[in-house]
Every structure is written in structure tokens, then in C-alpha cells.
Amino acid sequence: MIEVINITKKYGNTEVVSSVSFAFKIGQVYSIIGSSGSGKSTFLKCIAGLEKLDDGDIKYGNITKQKIGFIFQHFNLFSNMTVLENITYAPQKVLKVTKQDAINEARRFLKKVNLDSSIENQYPSSISGGQKQRVAIARTLCMKPKIILYDEPTSALDPENTAEVLNVIKNLSKLEKLLSIIVTHHMKFAQNISDKILFFDKGQIIEENFSKDLFINPKSTRLKEFLSKVRKIDEN
Amino acid sequence: MNILDFISHQQYRDILYILKIAQYVYKGIFTTLLYSILAAFLGIMLGTILAIFRYSNNRILLISVKVYVSIMRGTPFLLQLFFIYFALPGILKINIPIFIAGILALSLNSAAYVAEIIRGGIESVDKGQFEAAKSLSIPYLEMMISIILPQALKSILPSLINEIVSLIKESAVIGIIGVADLMRRAQIIAAEKYDFITPLCVAAVFYYIIISIIAYIGTIVEKKLNDRSN
Numbered sequence: 104m105i106e107v108i109n110i111t112k113k114y115g116n117t118e119v120v121s122s123v124s125f126a127f128k129i130g131q132v133y134s135i136i137g138s139s140g141s142g143k144s145t146f147l148k149c150i151a152g153l154e155k156l157d158d159g160d161i162k163y164g165n166i167t168k169q170k171i172g173f174i175f176q177h178f179n180l181f182s183n184m185t186v187l188e189n190i191t192y193a194p195q196k197v198l199k200v201t202k203q204d205a206i207n208e209a210r211r212f213l214k215k216v217n218l219d220s221s222i223e224n225q226y227p228s229s230i231s232g233g234q235k236q237r238v239a240i241a242r243t244l245c246m247k248p249k250i251i252l253y254d255e256p257t258s259a260l261d262p263e264n265t266a267e268v269l270n271v272i273k274n275l276s277k278l279e280k281l282l283s284i285i286v287t288h289h290m291k292f293a294q295n296i297s298d299k300i301l302f303f304d305k306g307q308i309i310e311e312n313f314s315k316d317l318f319i320n321p322k323s324t325r326l327k328e329f330l331s332k333v334r335k336i337d338e339n
Numbered sequence: 340m341n342i343l344d345f346i347s348h349q350q351y352r353d354i355l356y357i358l359k360i361a362q363y364v365y366k367g368i369f370t371t372l373l374y375s376i377l378a379a380f381l382g383i384m385l386g387t388i389l390a391i392f393r394y395s396n397n398r399i400l401l402i403s404v405k406v407y408v409s410i411m412r413g414t415p416f417l418l419q420l421f422f423i424y425f426a427l428p429g430i431l432k433i434n435i436p437i438f439i440a441g442i443l444a445l446s447l448n449s450a451a452y453v454a455e456i457i458r459g460g461i462e463s464v465d466k467g468q469f470e471a472a473k474s475l476s477i478p479y480l481e482m483m484i485s486i487i488l489p490q491a492l493k494s495i496l497p498s499l500i501n502e503i504v505s506l507i508k509e510s511a512v513i514g515i516i517g518v519a520d521l522m523r524r525a526q527i528i529a530a531e532k533y534d535f536i537t538p539l540c541v542a543a544v545f546y547y548i549i550i551s552i553i554a555y556i557g558t559i560v561e562k563k564l565n566d567r568s569n
Contacts, residue, residue: 153470169476179471183489192485193475246475 104128105150105166105250105282110159112145112306119145121306122159129249132276132283134293134314137303138329143286144176146303147252150284169197172243172251176258178235180227180242186213187223190242198246205245212241216271233264237271244275251275253285265289272296290333294318302326361541363528367521368545374520375507378445382506383499385446386453391483393458404454411451417512420444424516441513449506456498460491493564500557504550511546521545 105127112120119142127133135143148154150161151173163171180189190212191205200208210220216237222230230238236256243251253272257265269292276283276296287293293300297314302323310323321327342351389407392400411419424440435443464487472482514523525542529535 148470151474153473171474173470173474175467175471175474177467179465179467181468181471181486181490183486193477196478196481197476242475 104164106162106164107150108160108162110146110149110161111157112142112149112154113157119306120149123306123308124159125301125308125311127250127282127284129282130280131298132296133285134297134300135284135286135303136288136290136293136300136329141303142306143303144254145306147173147254147284147286150250151252166249169246170249172246172248174236174239174243174251174253174256176255178227178232178239178259180235180238182227185224185226186230186238189227189238190245193242194245208245209241212244213238215244215274216241217267231264232260233267236260236264236268240268240271240275249280250282250284253283253287255286255288258288290318290330290337302329304329357537357541360528360532360538364521364524364538364541365545367519367524367542368549370518371507371510371520371522371546372549374441374445374513374518375503375510378442378449378510379503379506381442381446382449382453382502385450387457387488389450389454390457390461391480393454394461394483395479408451408454411448412455416444416448416509417515419448420512420516423447437517440516441510441518445506445510445513448509449502452502452505453499456495456502457488457491459498460495461487463494464490493561496557496561496564500554500561503553503557507550507553508546 107123107125107127109122109124110120111118111122121142123146135146137143145154149156151171152168153173180186181192184192187206187209190209191202194200194205194208195202210223213220213223218234218237218241222234222238227235227238256272257268260268269289272283272285273292273296275281285293285297294314299311300314300317301308302310302317302321302325304325310317310321310326312320317326318330321330346354389404393404395401420440423444424435424437427440428435461483468486468490469482472486477486510520511522514520514526517523519527521542525538529538532538
């Protein structure tokens with residue numbers, strides 16, 4: 104279990120995450136929804152240790168920092184390395200895996216994210232957005248994570264690539280003993296894939312519930328407003 | 340066919356005079372290049388280390404680098420050279436040979452400028468690259484050497500070439516402590532012949548050729564880097 108205890112994150116004088124507490128269970132899938140600027144991504148980066156907390160604490164139990172994977176909105180593949188180098192670099196340097204073992208693992212995970220090994224010698228600049236995100240997922244999987252945090256993984260992709268990436272995430276979420284936390288704007292996807300959904304607004308968790316209940320029976324006014332806007336967009 | 344069929348005796352004598360001066364001055368090219376290239380190499384090494392220190396979380400390292408860069412950029416190079424050659428031996432009670440003093444002064448001075456150039460290059464790398472490396476638990480030094488600096492290189496290369504060119508020009512100052520570089524040789528022969536125009540013009544031509552070659556190499560390397568990243 105990961106216990107987030109009363110965490111606060113400020114940028115200057117603005118509180119982006121305000122005294123948030125929550126316990127995430129290993130083996131479950133959580134989605135975080137909310138409007139842009141509500142603090143979802145910052146909250147996720149706080150869990151990953153990419154942002155320093157201004158207050159509060161996060162208890163990771165026996166999970167080390169290495170076991171937390173992060174999938175970025177803009178992929179963040181290392182532009183000076185080929186696809187294969189991107190995936191094999193960290194396992195060699197951090198997990199001290201041999202080069203050959205790292206390459207074998209990389210090829211296995213490339214297959215798992217539905218990518219052909221023919222792209223392994225290409226640079227990130229020459230592959231599509233959907234391929235980049237799937238390479239990023241393979242890169243994270245090679246580190247044998249216990250937790251994967253997804254920060255709007257499809258927001259920079261076109262519909263076709265979005266479907267490919269969501270499909271990969273869906274398959275991964277079925278893995279046991281893996282905690283997935285997904286910040287997303289795809290409500291249907293969140294509903295289908297998640298065990299629980301958290302609604303974020305103004306740096307706080309306003310509401311959390313089992314996935315279908317949250318959509319069918321929203322309690323807070325803010326969530327009702329948010330969902331009605333989302334439905335209007337869907338209808339249009 | 341005789342060369343004197345085309346030019347006058349006076350012109351022939353002038354050409355021989357220029358060639359004689361050039362023959363003496365050009366021997367300084369090796370010295371100028373030795374000092375400049377060695378100092379550039381050491382300056383880039385030290386400057387890179389300073390830039391990496393500057394981005395670490397250690398406050399002492401950060402402040403030390405800032406103070407160092409500020410002092411080296413805030414005082415004249417000639418003063419730094421004199422300090423290393425004349426004052427430092429007194430403080431450390433050791434003899435510093437001309438060669439070591441010259442290389443030390445040039446490289447320590449250059450390192451401060453290189454550190455600033457690399458700092459700019461590091462800042463130009465997308466923040467996401469740092470975050471990705473951090474999320475994969477890649478150690479700081481590994482991240483800098485294998486991920487950040489190679490990406491920064493493309494944007495800092497023109498400035499680095501400029502720095503090497505400046506270094507070659509600045510190296511003319513080390514003649515003051517007795518190094519027989521291009522400039523010093525030009526001065527020696529000028530004093531001997533009571534003629535400043537010819538030796539200085541000859542030295543200028545040599546400096547210009549060296550710097551043009553360095554700039555040309557820089558353009559080729561830059562083009563190759565661009566081709567690779569595209």
C-alpha cells in the first residue's frame with residue numbers, strides 16, 4: 104500500500120496540491136480525473152518523487168523509488184539515443200543487468216506493447232507519437248516496476264494512436280501485483296479500466312468512489328458540474 | 340625564365356625580407372597551438388565539471404562554482420597570468436615553470452567561460468529529459484554525461500568554437516612571461532629590425548589562417564551533428 108499523508112505542493116505562493124491524503128492499494132487501478140490545472144499531474148509527480156513536497160509525507164512501504172515507473176504526457180524519450188538504447192540504458196546502469204540481458208528484455212517488452220523490433224535502431228524523432236509512448240511504456244516495464252503512474256498518456260496523440268496506447272495500458276492493468284494510477288481525460292476509459300476513480304479539483308480530492316458509482320451517482324456539486332460538461336462535449 | 344624578369348630588384352628584396360621574417364615567426368605556430376589546444380581541452384574538461392557541479396543539489400559546490408566563475412570573469416586575464424607565474428610560487432613555495440603557468444592560466448580562465456556556455460546548453464535541454472532520467476532512477480552523473488550533455492552539445496557547439504578562437508587570440512598574452520609563441524616571436528624580430536609593420540602583419544596572417552581553419556572544422560562538426568539529429 105502507498106499512503107499519501109496530508110501532502111501539499113506549492114509553486115511560489117500558489118498551492119497546487121492542498122493537504123491531500125489517500126491510500127493506494129497494490130494490484131488495483133486508479134484513475135484521476137478533473138479539469139486542467141486542478142493539480143492532478145503535480146499530485147502524480149509528487150508520488151513519483153519528481154516534485155519536492157512542501158508538507159506532508161508519502162509512505163511507500165517496501166517499494167523502492169526504482170520500482171515506480173512514470174509515463175509522461177510528452178513521452179520524454181531520450182532524443183540522443185535509439186529506441187533500443189532508450190529501453191536498455193536504465194536497466195544496465197541502475198539494475199546492473201548485462202547488456203545482452205537488457206536487450207533481450209527490451210525486445211520482449213517491445214513485443215508486449217505491440218511494437219515491431221524493426222524500430223529498435225531508430226531515433227525517437229523518426230517514429231510516431233503512438234510508437235513513442237509505447238516505447239516509453241516498454242522502457243518503464245524493463246525496470247520491473249511495482250507501480251506505474253500515467254500522466255495523461257494519450258493527450259498528445261491522435262485518435263488512432265490513442266486507441267493503440269489505451270489498449271496497451273488496459274492489458275498492463277490486468278497484471279497482478281501492479282498498482283496503476285492514471286491521470287486521464289478519457290472518462291469512458293477510466294470507467295472501464297479503474298477499480299476506483301478520484302475526482303480532483305483545486306488541488307484536492309473532492310470525491311472518490313468505485314468507478315461506475317462515481318459516474319452514476321456523483322455526490323459533490325463540483326463533480327456534477329464537471330460530468331455534465333463532459334457529457335455535453337460527448338453529445339456534441 | 341627568371342623571377343627578376345617580372346619584378347624589380349627592390350620588390351625581390353622585399354619578398355625575401357618578408358619570407359625571412361615569416362620563417363622566424365612561423366616557428367611560434369606550434370607553441371601557440373600547443374598552448375591553445377591543451378588549454379582548450381583542459382578548459383572544456385574543467386568547465387564541464389564546474390557546470391555539472393552547478394546543477395547538483397550540493398549548496399557548497401554551487402556557491403564555490405559561482406564564486407570561481409565570477410572571479411575569473413571579473414578580473415583581467417593578464418592579472419591572472421601574473422598571479423599564477425609571479426605570486427603563486429611565493430605562496431606555495433614552489434617553482435612554477437613557464438609552460439605550466441601559461442597552460443594553467445589559460446585553462447583556468449577558459450573553464451569559467453566554458454562553464455557558463457555549458458550551463459546555457461544544459462538549460463536549453465527539455466525539462467522532461469531530466470524528469471525521465473529521474474523517474475528511471477538514473478544517477479545524476481550518468482544522466483548528465485550520457486543524456487543531458489550530448490543533447491546540450493548541439494546548441495553549445497558554436498559558442499564552444501568561439502571560446503577556442505578567443506583562447507587562441509588570448510594566448511598571445513602569454514608571450515609576456517617569455518613563451519616564444521607567434522606574438523612573442525613577432526615582437527622579438529620587430530625589436531631587432533626596428534620594423535613593427537612587417538612582423539605584426541606576418542603574425543596577423545598566421546593567426547588568421549589558424550582561426551579560419553578552427554572555424555571551418557567547427558562548421559563541419561556542427562553540420563554533422565545536425566545531420567545526425569535530423
